[in-house]
Amino acid sequence: MRSLFIAGILIAAPVVAMAVGSESDTPPTPTDTTQTCTNGMIWDADSKSCLEPTDSSLNDRDRMDAVRELAYAGRINDAERVLDAMTDQTADGVLTYRGFTARKAGRVDEAHEWYARALEANPDNLLARSYLGQAHVAEGNIQLAQAQLSEIRQRGGRSSWAELSLRMAIRSGSGYSY
The missing domain is CATH 1.25.40 (Serine Threonine Protein Phosphatase 5, Tetratricopeptide repeat)
Incomplete structure (x- = not known):
C-alpha cells in the first residue's frame, strides 16, 4: 500500500528539474559515457569516441550531463573527475554535485x-x-x-x-x- 501511495505521489506531483544541469525529472538515460567510456571520460557523438573531460570540444553543459549520468550510475570517482574539468568551479551546480558525490562516497x-x-x-x-x-x-x-x-x-x-x-x-x- 505504501508503495502505491509513493508511486501515486510521484505520478501526480508536478516536478521540476530533478538534478542540477538537467531539464529532466527522470533518471538520466545511459549513454556511451557510462556504457563505453571509462576513467571519467565523456562520449563525444561527433568524433564517436571517448574524450578527456578537459577536451576543448566539450562545454560545461556536456560535462554536467556526464557528471549527472556518472553519479547516477554510482561512478562517483569518474563524476568527480569530470567535475574537476568544469570551467566555473564556483557555480552552485558544481558545488552541489561535489556535495552529492562526497556524500555518496561516505565523506x-x-x-x-x-x-x-x-x-x-x-x-x-x-x-x-x-x-x-x-x-x-x-x-x-x-x-x-x-x-x-x-x-x-x-x-x-x-x-x-x-x-x-x-x-x-x-x-x-x-x-x-x-
Whole structure:
C-alpha cells in the first residue's frame, strides 16, 4: 500500500528539474559515457569516441550531463573527475554535485561543506537543500532535515522534486539519489 501511495505521489506531483544541469525529472538515460567510456571520460557523438573531460570540444553543459549520468550510475570517482574539468568551479551546480558525490562516497563532513558553499552561492538552490536534508536524514537529524524542507517550500519549491524527495526521505528515514 505504501508503495502505491509513493508511486501515486510521484505520478501526480508536478516536478521540476530533478538534478542540477538537467531539464529532466527522470533518471538520466545511459549513454556511451557510462556504457563505453571509462576513467571519467565523456562520449563525444561527433568524433564517436571517448574524450578527456578537459577536451576543448566539450562545454560545461556536456560535462554536467556526464557528471549527472556518472553519479547516477554510482561512478562517483569518474563524476568527480569530470567535475574537476568544469570551467566555473564556483557555480552552485558544481558545488552541489561535489556535495552529492562526497556524500555518496561516505565523506559526509565534506559533503556538508560543499552544500554550504552551494547555498552561499545560491540560497535558492533547492536541490542542494534537498541533498543536504537527505544527508541530515541519513545522520538521524530529522529536525535539521525538516528545516531544509521548510526552506525549500518557502523558496517556491513546493511540489518540486527537491521537496518531494526530501519529504519522502524524512518519512522513510533514508535518502534518495535523485
